[in-house]
Amino acid sequence: MATWEDVRAAAQPLPGAEEDHWYGExxxxxGTRAFVQTTRGRVIMxxxxxxxxxxxEARPEVFTPFVAGALRWAYVDLAALDARETADLVVEAWTMVAPKKTSRPWLAEQR
Structure with a gap:
C-alpha cells in the first residue's frame, strides 16, 4: 500500500521537481506545471x-479520469499500489511536464 510519502520519495530526486501546496494540499x-497532487484528499497524476x-480500462478500481476543463489527469488510488509502481507513475507524470532537455538525459542515466 503506497502513501504520499512514497510519492514524495519518488518525486524529490527528479530534476526540477519542487514540492509546493495548492489550496493547502x-x-x-x-516550474509552474504540476505533475502530481492531491485534491480533496485524492491523488491525481x-x-x-x-x-x-x-x-x-484495465484497472478502473484504481485509476479513474479527472477532467477539469481541457485538463485530463488520472485519479490514482495509492492504497491499491505498491511503492515501486507508484514511483514509476510519478516518473511518468514528471516526464509529461519536465523539459525534454532535462528528462531525456536523466531517464538515460537510470537505465
Whole structure:
C-alpha cells in the first residue's frame, strides 16, 4: 500500500521537481506545471493520455479520469499500489511536464 510519502520519495530526486501546496494540499511541480497532487484528499497524476486510457480500462478500481476543463489527469488510488509502481507513475507524470532537455538525459542515466 503506497502513501504520499512514497510519492514524495519518488518525486524529490527528479530534476526540477519542487514540492509546493495548492489550496493547502501538497503537489509536485516543475516550474509552474504540476505533475502530481492531491485534491480533496485524492491523488491525481498527469500521465500519458494513451497510458491513462489503458489504465482506466484495465484497472478502473484504481485509476479513474479527472477532467477539469481541457485538463485530463488520472485519479490514482495509492492504497491499491505498491511503492515501486507508484514511483514509476510519478516518473511518468514528471516526464509529461519536465523539459525534454532535462528528462531525456536523466531517464538515460537510470537505465
Amino acid at each position: 501538497p503537489l509536485f511541480r516543475v 498527469k500521465l500519458d493520455r494513451n497510458h491513462q486510457e489503458l489504465l482506466f
